[in-house]
Amino acid sequence: MTGFVLRRLALALAVGIAVSMLSFALVRLTGDVATAIAGEGARDEDIQLVRQTYGLDRPILVQYLAWLGELLRGELGTSYFFKSPVSDLVLSKLPVTLILGLSSLLFALVIAVPLGVLAALRPDSAVDRLALGIAVTGQAMPNFFLALLLIMLFSITLRWLPVSGSGTWQHYVMPTVALGYYVAPAFMRLIRAGMIETLQSDFIRTARAKGLSRSRVILRHGLRNALTPVVALAVVQLGYLLGGSVVIETVFALDGLGYLAYQSITHKDLPVMQVVVLMLSVIYVLLTLFADVLNAYLDPRLRAAM
């Protein structure tokens, strides 16, 4: 088990370095960074000044190694755009993204668990078809489109919720639904399949034979077993939700890490972009590792295989 964790940690490090190199190179494919930072109306002298100020006149490898060296010393650099330390920026935006990620995950589970159980209890029935319909719609609809539909209904027509901003809890309602609805189908399918399999198990038959109530059999014995893989999936999906909040935060003008990532890409703010991309990729890898360990803890068969 320890070897497995160490191997995965080494993998996380390798992924982080690979992702940072890739993003470092990719951003330069869209044109000269100094020209982009200086803006459309900039003249030669403005662009040259930007190039010198940020050391963009050095070879790309030198720039990358310099950045990596600072990172290893714990220096995340200063934002080209906001002129503030990247660490301050990231820390100030992280809470919004964490709130959004966790609330979206909770929302996804709240709709996925009951629907998954209901669908499993009556496979191929109208309830199952309805659950399937909801799942397919969730996966097929781009989350920014759902976001706009929600705005239309709850902000423009009903005037119940604010369109954008992050000042109150009401500002998080629509972003949570738009982001959470997209990941709910994966949970729903897993719960449905798990429940169908569990409900056909010998121990369920035994429980029924012992005369336990239907609800007790389903919730205490059936759901408890079917939920085991869902816990691990939830951890992985949280990683997706943190990274996938870029579009939703931008649409709702939520001042989180996703919006910061969008701004840094728009303004070619390399120090911020590098740190955000690196952080999200490492978080994702670590959450995946955590999910594997959790799975092993919950399921002894997997533990034996490691």
Next chain:
Amino acid sequence: MRRTIRALLVPLLLAGSPALADKASNSIRFAYDQVPENIDPYFNNVRAGVIISQHVWDTLIYRDPTSGAYRGQLATAWRYLDDKTLELDLRTGVKFHDGTEFTAEDVVFTLTYASKPENKATTQANVNWIAKVEAVTPHKVRIHTKQAFPAAIDYLSGPLVMHPAKYYERVGPKGMNEKPVGSGPFRVASHVIGKSLTLERNPDYFKDSPKPAAKVGKVEIRFIPDRQTQMAEVMAGGLDFIMNVPKDQAEQIGAVPGFQARSGETMRIAFLHFNALPDGPVEAFRDERVRRAFNHAINKEALTKELVGGGSRALVTPCFYGQFGCTDEGATRYAYDPAKAKALLQEAGHASGLSVDFYAYRERQQAEAVINDLQAVGIKANLRYLQYAAMRDQMRANKVGISFQTWGSNSVSDVSASTPVYFGGGSDDVSRDGEIQALLRTGDTSVDPEARKVAYRKALALITERAYTVPLYTVPNHYVASANLNFAVYPDETPRFWEMTWK
């Protein structure tokens, strides 16, 4: 994909009930999509920064956006002592928002600080013409320029705002961004960096300012990156005024009771730019007949009227009509004449047609319409739609034969800020015509207004005669607001919140 979704969504958005204007609180809520990196006007180059600067700060001179006349703002009079020395008398009794009085010391410190290259003002062209600034008396200053620079008056009425010297010296651009202090008709009540800015009416604003004292008590500016979200906010009653709305959507929202949409021509011009260099990537463009054929092939009147709309005008010369020195007098006018275009191509040895890469970075629909016109005369233009920085890289690497360009002149109302950028010998000049460069240089450096006009007129006539460009149209801006808001639109794309009122 997003365009399709927008087309489907706007009618749905319109199904909502109209917004209620924020008339009761006598405030205006406005949103913009770009965040200025620093709202100190010397350290950003985005439109939102220009809008904020005009409200929070004052300039020495004010340019009337309607008549184009210059009037005194923080200065009351000015005169050239010689080609390189401009003397200004300063207004007395003006106070900054922190209560300090405006004097010559503020002018000297602000302009000296901004023009020092080591302080890294974002747009160097705004300040790098300043050699030295000196106080003659507490209310008189002299600005010495590095060379004769007649456009100085326009720069002093645009990007060069005045900061309070002592405060600016103490806090620098960073502190000015966090707690801005100016002398303008609004003072900053709060600035949440990257998110919002709240402006309050300055009750002590000097009464002789050409910018009248504000009628509304408060202006809230929010930075909302997504334009669909901005429109939704307007529809939901969360905003009163937005700009840069796509034309079709502005028209649809404007037709809904409770809202209004307006359009206005801006200083931004659109034109095709040929690379006619001897070592340019497309040999055909070295031939004037081919460039003339392009001019005859494009129906810019129809393009301007049918597709661009919104107060846009077709151009004859590559500059904005309202800029000092811009004229179409003596310029060669190319009528829309596909037959003539074909004949010219044939004469130039391209009877079987011509295939070129056509670069663009914005105005995609308009670029596609131009490509259709070219197709009709046998020119196959392959659209290469890139980000601005990528296109500029290609241009400067001498790899672009023809590009669809737009240029906003940094809102400077003088031809020196437009035509010379593309024909004056700089890195974006891909015709390198010595005669034109010399004429533009005369226009840029002479202090005699008449001599400047003559030089620019001759330069513009030669540019069109030699067909180095296809001037297309002025780019409009579209605004959406609550129906109860009184506002006017101006070519410099700066909403004047100080003159806006509620009905």
